[in-house]
Structure formats: structure tokens, C-alpha cells
Amino acid sequence: MPANGAPTKITQGTRTKGGIGESTLRPDGTLKVTGEFAYSSDMWHEDMLWGQILRSTVAHAEIVSIDTSEALALPGVYAVMTYDDLPTDVKNYGLEIQDTPVLAHGKVRHHGEPVAIVAADHPETARRAAAKIKVDYRELPVITDEASATAPDAVLVHDNRDDHHFGHVPHPNIVHRQPIVRGDVEEARKRADVIVEGEYTFGMQDQAFLGPESGLAVPEEDGGVHLYIATQWLHSDLRQIAPVLGLPEEKVRMTLAGVGGAFGGREDLSMQIHACLLALRTGKPVKIVYNRFESFFGHVHRHPAKLYYEHGATRDGKLTHLKCRIVLDGGAYASASPAVVGNAASLSVGPYVVDDVDIEAFALYTNNPPCGAMRGFGAVQACFAYEAQMDKVAEQLGMDPVEFRQLNAMEQGTIMPTGQPVDSPAPVAELLRRVKAMPMPPERQWESSEGADVRQLPGGLSNTTHGEGVVRGVGYAVGIKNVGFSEGFDDYSTARVRMEVVGGEPVATVHTAMAEVGQGGVTVHAQIARTELGVTQVTIHPADTQVGSAGSTSASRQTYVTGGAVKNACELVREKVLDLGRRKFGSYHPAWATAELLLEGGKVVTDGGEVLADLVDVLENEAVEVEEEWRHRPTEAFDLRTGQGNGHVQYSFAAHRAVVEVDTELGLVKVIELACAQDVGKALNPLSVIGQIQGGTTQGLGVAVMEEIVVDPKTAKVKNPSFTDYLIPTILDTPTIPVDVLELADDHAPYGLRGIGEAPTLSSTPAVLAAIRNATGLELNRTPVRPEHLTGTA
Amino acid sequence: MRVNFTVNGRPQEADDVWEGESLLYVLRERLGLPGSKNACEQGECGSCTVRLDGVPVCSCLVAAGQVEGREVVTVEGLADYAKQRSCGTGACGTSLQDAQQWQAKGTDSQTGEGSELSPIQQAFIDAGAVQCGFCTPGLLVAADEMLEHNPNPTDADIREALSGNLCRCTGYEKIMDAVRLAAARQSEGV
């Protein structure tokens, strides 16, 4: 007992449960396992109509005429709309360049472009009506690749371009071009003992989120519309939708419906404007749900790419230079192509030190399907190429491929080809060391007492081998991805945090417009609020446009940026709560004025752990609320000629080791294990972090061995818009994915965290390819690799 | 046309059904049971998996007219279904304590808290097997059925049984964990 008459009762503050660093469970988990979680396709309204889109059956054509009369005459049809029915002069939309027509005008530029829309009382009526619309096309030659796009007499995909990239591109069929020049490649080349060239092809990958594009637009009494929608960025949608409808933004209310995955495919608009147009036209709620076939036309894909690389190295294993040229196929509309170009160029060197570079990346306009954002965003294609190159250079030098990478690995302080110093940990060599140190999976796991278990062999249940022709291979890869929006973009988020007493308990409410697409942002926001505000109960308000923009759920940025905004708003709320406490109770205890005060376990405590007051008593009937924008450090644009500039705010690194077994006679691949090591800065929710890494890894596996949208080069038509012929990995294709998480804090980021969602998608693909090369001895310069490529029958 | 059938133990009647409608459409749009998901509508993804007379099927490929007079269990009825199953094996009955604590089943519309879950549903939450959740209902129905007749599956058994259910978010590792967890809890009688 203290003898000096000091407080007789000292309570130690208890740390709040469920804060950051714990694997708390998803707040929406119960709803999702009971089937009650309302996804955008689950929306339902009394009296609602169904919308249907009529899409072009050809890739490039003039529209000679459209006749909607038969469709309109069909009983049950409420509206049929074409370009001529658009209500205002704003008839295009787009993320950066507004080049995408809401409905085709005079011309279609890709297979599956929306031409007309219908609203009817049943989806079948709407489909029948759409089928009755007569469109007369006069076909035009198709632009499908670099040669056809940049030929001197090439047909222009867009004439009359006036976007801000048009002034610096070498050809009107080039959306944007970004060179990066640093050092002196010609001089550096003279120091090289080996020079390795490679030409690589990356196929068109689809996000293949399972929840189809869908939503419900409900007309409102004030003439506005309320859209319940699955998207990655509510405010970006709003900015594009409102002008087309001729409504002020406040009359277009948007609420996030449940999102069934996104992966970049919901950055662009799909059915949003169409549903609103039909709702406003008919005065009735209109629901649109794409089927899987339509979904393949309804969103942008990952840019297919051709990559031409030349590396040099000295005999002792140091890279001398990089010359590369990355040609991305942007398809018919710009979407996110300019930013994808910036990423591909600035990350084309990979996580390596190369002082002398001559790089160019550009995106084409073609009549192929439009391409834009997908997890990894430009860095994926580059990683596939530079990692193949690393193996080739190492082989030429007779070096171990991992040691060679480690010898050239970047680290904190390395200067990027853009001139930007890497100012936080870059443990590239360490990640490689860790992934290599993981125990190898046992050989011949398919052998059992009852003979071969085909489920564990290439070909799986199809019973193609009982071990014949099966060869094991091992491959490594590592990648670098930027986090957040780059190149001078004003990348911010907004959070509104409220604290009050509900039912005798202090409760925090977090309201942001962040799109929860499955990544677990809602889980993390609650954790941040618990840590910062010392409460157990946190309510996550549904995301909508009644609060400021959160920016996009892309670029691995939401935990960083909206997490940062929530943290910041919580800190401001905490200050206000403490002020309130000081006013009420300051005179009772000197610590109110002198100590560092925290909120923990529902109490105000000193940093020494002494409890000063219950939050319930501080707040009483008052609610404390703050809404505030929060930004990460600003970035700069890349110079248009040299590519120099502090373009990125943070980098994220992951390394993979792939172990595969290849049936070398049939060309079938079974990935046995895909081990990953990744630096996450700080794991706010370790369970979610691992889930993200395993999911990203698997998407990389998919594009290594099976996923590709095949476009006919003669017609630019999509040949496999279905889950029957666009294959994504099943549980029998996906191996065990051991994950080693490293936490090296980035001092510039909230809690030291690092965006994590994309990096594992980069290195997984080249690791699998390297393992297949290791097993087969083949060069394999394209992905996905098909059985034909492994058997000489392409 | 009119279709009468039983869903999750309750008789249901759907009117004005277009002959080309699938069971999935009727469940989702006519009966207010959107838990079964419409991800591909071609039998390739398993998101719409339901039990039809006890057998897991893709409800998108069952014509509505084919379910006349038959019994369907969807994810919405999975918890009750699992509970009745365990009753069937004698591990059931309401204890006095439970009876005293019983209250009307109210669920929190934000979090669903208060819902009674089946072991496989709880395991999916606990193991982190749910991300976007769109594949989850179909996986739960398929996994629950597997555990019903194979309570101690090997990893290869789990993979084979769930090979008709695509997931795009998780890379399946946490799904494997969830099924292993449910199997372990089941064998421990938890």
C-alpha cells in the first residue's frame, strides 16, 4: 500500500481486444455463410423491371441503322433506348479519358459493345425484345496488334482525339507512351560479358470475379435515382454517371451493394448508367444482372502484352543495363491504359539495381476487347518478362538463379530507373532467401498402396498418367509492385468516425465510401477503431456517397489510404473526447493535463496505465464525430521524355518458389506447391493477409497454365466467353501455399503497413513458368503455357 | 406455369413461372431466397449448389418445372438441416438450461449475429475461408454433404469433393482449413 495518501485504487488499463495485429473475424462473415448477405445481384424491388443490353456481334463496323420498333411492340417491354435517346450532350464516359460511348454511336469498336438497352417485366421478355432490335452493320477492317495499329495507313480506332496524351504519342492508335531513360545504355553494354535478349508474350487474363456485374436503380421522387451497385469506387462511378443522366451529383445517390469480387474489373463502369437511364425513363426500379457470357464483354481485362527485353551482365554476375520495349494492347477504349503504361515502364526493371536503362512502354488502341485494371496492373506483365530474363542471364553465367537475383537485388536506398530513391525497407534478397529455405514438398506424393492417386498427378481426375512422363521442376521469382495511385494523382480517402454511448457502452461508428469487395477492409477498419478509440463495439456503416470519397479499392491501397483516413479520423475523435474529459474531469486528477492519454478498454488511461475515467462518463449523451480527408505523401508525374520523377509512394515485394510436376509427354502441369514470402510492413490482420497472399498467388497460377481470353486475330471476336472455355483454377489445380510473412515497417505509412494485395500475383506466374522450364528444358516465352507449347504441337 | 415444392422444410408455391426458368431463378427471384448464387449459370462454378432430394446439384441447371413435388435445401436452410441431422443421430434435444435461455431468434441485420450456424458455416468463418463470399453458399452445401458421408476426409478427398466449386478470392487454402476444422470438430463431438 502506498503510504503517502496517493490514490487508493489504481486500475491498470486493459488493452482493447480486437485491435490491429489480431486475426479478428469478418463482421460480414455470418451473413455471408447464411446466404443473407445482399450482393448486387440479390437486390429486389416491388414492381421492378429487368434491363437487358444488346451488344455488337462484330468488332469494328459502322452502324448503318438501328430499328427498335419490333422490340418496342413486344408486350411487357417498357423502354428501348439507343444513343439517340441519351438525355444530355454528355454521351461518353471513362476513368481518365471519356472515350467510351454509353451506347454505340455510328460505330462499334469491339465485339460486345453496348448498342441498345431494353427494360421489360421479365428477363426473358427483355432478352426477346433485345433480339428483335435490328442493327445493320457495315464492317470495317480490324486493328488487332502493333503492326496493324501503327501502319501508316492504319484505320484510326478513334478519330478526332483531343485527350491530353494525344500530343505526345507517336501514332493516334497509341493511347499513351512512357519512355524511361537513365544512364548510358550504349556505354554500359560495353561492360557486359553476356547479353541476353528475349521476346515474351502475355495472354489476356480475365478478373473472373464470381459475382456478375449487377445492380438496381430506383427512381426517386426528387427526379433523382438511387443506385445499389457493386463497384470498386463509388465516387468515381458517380462522377461519370451523373453528367450522362443530366443530374447533379447529389441527385444520384449510390449505395454499395454486396460485391462478389473485383480484382480491377469493377473500376470501370458496366451496367451503372444503363440501369439509371432505364429507371429514369420508365419511372420504375430497374435491375440488370449480366450472365457469365455477358460478363466477359462487360468489363475490361488484363492487357495482353508483347515484351522485348535485353539485359547485360558482367562475368561476376552484375547486371549492366536494360533495354526494353513493352507493347500493351489496350483494346478499343482507354480505360486505365495510361496508368498501366506508367506502371509497366517504371517497374519494368523489377526489384533489381540497374543503373543504365532505356525503356519504353505504350498501349495501343485496337479493336480487341478493352483492357484496363487487373490486380498487378502493368507490373504483372513486366515481372513475367524480367524474371524469365533473370533465369536466362544466370544460366548464361553459370550462376544459381536465386544467388544471381540476390546479387542484383535492390534494397532500401536503391535509386529506381525513374530517379526515385527507395525510402523504406526493400528486403528482396531476404525474401528470396526465406522462400528458398522453406522445406521442399515430398517427391511422388501420388504413390499410394492402392496404386497411383490420379488426383495428385498432372491431369488429375482425367486419368492421363499413373506417373509416366512425369518430371518435377522448381522455379523462383520475385517482383515489385507500387502501392497506391501514382504519378501525381491526388490519392486520398475520407473517413467519418463517430463515438457515442449506446446501450450503456461506448460505440464507434466508422463510415467510409470504401468498397468492400472481399478484401476485408471492413474488418480492418473496426480493428483500427478499437485500437485508437479503446472501444469493443464498432459499427461499420454501409458504404455510400453520403460521405466523401474513399478512392478506389485497387492498387493495394485501401488499408493504407482508407485505413489511414480511419486512423486519422479516430485520432481526431480521440482528441475531442479527451478535451471533453478534461473539461468534465480535468480538475479531479493532474494527469488529465500532464500525461499522455490513451483510450483503452472503454476507459481514458494514462500512458502509465492509470485509469482516469470511463468513456461512458466522459461522453454521457454527447456524440463526437469527425469527417476528414487523409492523403499519403504526394507523388509526381513522370517526365514524358525521360520518365524521371518521384512517381510512386510505396513498393510491395513478394517472392515465390514453385514446385511443379509436368507430364512431359502430354504437356499437362500439376503445381505441387507455391511457397511465398512477402514483406507486409505490419500485418493488421494476419489471417486476412495470408488469405490475400494465397488468393493473389492462385490468380498468378491461373494465368501461368490455363487462363486466357482468346481473340480471333482475323475478326477480333472473343472465342471463349464462358466458364467452360475460360478456365480458372479449381481446388484440384491449386497446391498448398505456405506463406512466410515478413514485417518490416515502412515509417511513412500508417502503422508501418505495406499494401499487400497485388504483389503475390506478380511473382507467382514467372515462378511457375520457371519451374516448368526447369522440368522440361523448354524456353517457353509465353503465358499461359498450353499443352501444345510443351509438346511441340502448337 | 405453377410449381409446388418444398424448400428448407417449408412448402412453397411459385406462380407464373416461365418454362425456361431454372430452379435457381425461382429460388432467388420468386421465393426471396437469394443465398444460392448466380455466378455462371452453366454448371461450371458450383455457386448455386443446393440439395435436391438430398443430392447436391447445380440449381441453375434444374428446370423449375422439374422440382415439382420435390425437396430442396439451400444455404438458408443449412443450419436447420445440419441440426436435424444431428438430432437424427441422437445427439439432440433441448436441455433444460437451453430451454430457459431460449429467446426468439433475432438476427442483427448488420452482422447476422444471433444466427445459429451449422458446424461447417462456423468453420468457414473461423478459418478465414470467406472473402467476397460469393462462392461460399455453394461450397458450404457441397462441403456439408461431403462430411455427411465422409466424416474423416483426406486432403485429396476434400479437393475432389469440392472440385466443382470455383473460388476466385482465397486460393482455396483457407477453405481446406475450414473443412478440416469442421471435420475435426465433428469427430471431437464439439
Place this chain on the structure above:
Amino acid sequence: MDFLRPASWEEALAAKAEHPTAVPIAGGTDVMVEINFDHRRPEYLMDLNRIGDLSEWEVGEDSVRLGASVPYSSIMEHLRAELPGLALASHTVASPQIRNRGGVGGNLGTASPAGDAHPALLAAGAEVEVESVRGSRRIPIDEFYTGVKRNALAPDELIRAVHIKKADGPQQYSKVGTRNAMVIAVCAFGLALHPETRTVRTGIGSAAPTPVRAKAAEEFLNAALEEGGFWDNGKIITPSVAKQFAQLCSAACNPIDDVRGTASYRRHAVGVMARRTLTWTWESYRGARRTTEGAA
């Protein structure tokens, strides 16, 4: 669209006679995809699920009478001994959910060259029992497939059952797809040894406009096995015989390039599968012979 629900086989035949364009639907795994994706709008859909007989099978002296709607999962579970080739083929069909609904009748009705059951039926030897109000007939499987997605059914006929010869020797089935589960065949191969008649039969899927047998390969192998006394001496088939058999199987293909695979790959893969399945079945035959001899 009208939905017909015949309660008996006779009602179904009458309905089909009255509405020859009626599309029968049983498992729905083909028909519903076409309806969902708006590829097909039949005037009449005719549900066959109510006809219990179609989901039953009978194991006879020489053959199995397999109801048209017996789901693949039942074949896998209950007929592995009698119809090993078809049971293996059934196991490669799509997913567990699809195998619970789909049956051989649907595969035959659709007559897609990629149907998984065809190579196994061709190799085992089978007859398709079809019926109309005019009467019943049995179509030998070799005469059933008449073109791409076309079969020998008359417009008023329905498939009632398939009579498949019970295995008198080892059978194998292999299918190449670009995924380890739930995949449509790039190409497939079925092989059945028939020690009683000392013949070998084959079936090739997805490598010609219709499912086909590699008849020249069968004849070659029959002769080679006979000549070398292999059926009696149970020796290992020489690599050169296996190789030539594989080449002749490849030569029996008439494939196309499509999004699932190249013609050249299909030919190659059929050859590899032919060689492997020959090895597996022959090893099994030798093993069984040894066991029998050991017992005797």
C-alpha cells in the same frame, strides 16, 4: 415455351410423337446451359425426371441395361466392376454436382464429339435402345453418331436405355483437359480388352466430327497379339507394337484446331493415351492371368 411433364414412358412417347420438336430434359446439364445463355428456345421442354425406369439399371448375363438417366455418380459407385471403362469416364465428367444429374442418355442425345461417355461405350461395345410410338429398336453404338452433334434418332424417338457389354477384361479411359478437374475434353481415349473374343476395341473422343473407333489400330493390335501368342503367354507387349498401335490411333483422328486445342496436339495426345492405356490394361490382364494361374 411449353413444359411437358409425362408421368410415364408411354406418355413421353406420345408427347414426342405429337411434338417432335420437343426437347427432352433429364439432368439438364446440357439443355439448361443453352436455355440460360439464350442459345436455344425450344417450343416444348419435356421433363423425363418423372419416369423412374430411366434411372434404373439391370445387370444381365452379358450386358448391363443402363437407363438413359442413370446419373454418372451411380455408374461410378455401382457399376465399376461391370463397366470399368464407363465408370472411369463417368469420373471425369465435369463436377460432382453435374455427375449427380447427368447421365449417358444426355451424352448420346447431344452427341457432342466431346461427350465423355462415348469413347467408353465404343470400346466396350454397346447398343442404344430407342423407342417411339412406332416401336422400339436398338442402334449399335458404331452406327449411332452420324455427324457433329447429330445422331441416328428419328424426330419422334427417345433414348430409353443403353445396353453395354459387361467387361470380360480390363478397360481404361483417359481424357486430356487443360485443368485437373471440371474440364471438357480436349480429346479422350477409351480402350477395352476382350479376352473372350481375343479382340481389342477403342474409342476416341473430341478428335473427329464424331466419336470414332480406331479400327485400323484395333485390327493391327488384334493381329499382333494373336501372332505373338500374347493372349496365352501373357508377355509384355513389345514397345514397337505399342508404338505402332499408338500411331494408328493418332491416324484415326480427324481433328480440328479450336480454342481448346490444336489438331496436331489432339493427334499427339491420342497416341500417348493409346500407348498408356494399352500398357495399363495389358498389365492388368497379365496380373489377372497370373492370379488365375496361381490359383489353378
